[in-house]
Amino acid sequence: MNRFGRFGIVSLMALALAAPAFACSILPPPPVPPPAAGTPQADVDALAFAWGKSHGIKYAEETRDWAMKQQARLFDEARSLVLVRYDREGKARDETQAVLKPIRWLKGSGASGELKIGMTQPPPCGQMIGHDAYYGKAGDVFLVYLSGDKLRTQDVMQAYSLDRIIEPRTIAALTAAPPQ
Numbered sequence: 001m002n003r004f005g006r007f008g009i010v011s012l013m014a015l016a017l018a019a020p021a022f023a024c025s026i027l028p029p030p031p032v033p034p035p036a037a038g039t040p041q042a043d044v045d046a047l048a049f050a051w052g053k054s055h056g057i058k059y060a061e062e063t064r065d066w067a068m069k070q071q072a073r074l075f076d077e078a079r080s081l082v083l084v085r086y087d088r089e090g091k092a093r094d095e096t097q098a099v100l101k102p103i104r105w106l107k108g109s110g111a112s113g114e115l116k117i118g119m120t121q122p123p124p125c126g127q128m129i130g131h132d133a134y135y136g137k138a139g140d141v142f143l144v145y146l147s148g149d150k151l152r153t154q155d156v157m158q159a160y161s162l163d164r165i166i167e168p169r170t171i172a173a174l175t176a177a178p179p180q
Contacts, residue, residue, distance in 0.1 A: 035047065078157055080110060086139065087100060095118045098136060108146070110149050118153070144156060
């Protein structure tokens with residue numbers, strides 16, 4: 001096998017190992033192509049600006065589409081949705097935790113205990129589950145997607161800041177009047 005064949009096999013193996021990460025987010029835009037030798041600086045700057053603008057718009061659209069699909073999947077798969085308020089920072093076995101208190105159940109129902117989110121779970125796709133809520137501040141409100149009907153760390157699928165919610169069914173659940 002020649003040098004190019006070995007390189008091809010190694011490249012395919014690297015892509016196969018990286019494939020799960022590709023499914024977790026979109027790829028960033030490509031870098032600006034290098035200018036030809038002797039290109040005036042004004043032209044280099046204009047190309048970089050045009051390149052950044054066109055790819056930035058495309059990247060923003062792709063990011064929004066990806067987020068919409070993620071939130072739709074979470075809405076479909078979650079057994080429960082609950083609004084929580086960041087109450088305080090807690091500690092457990094030398095680990096910092098975000099202590100969250102439920103405000104209102106939007107889908108499903110459960111107890112009104114506390115939910116604690118820490119960094120002990122391995123991060124999926126390079127991001128920690130509940131990332132938004134973990135880094136919240138006292139009083140901040142988040143939407144938590146749960147795989148079950150209890151406020152348990154192991155049931156947390158994701159936790160988003162309300163300003164990141166874009167999926168229509170989730171927005172409808174957030175804006176619906178609470179049951180009396």
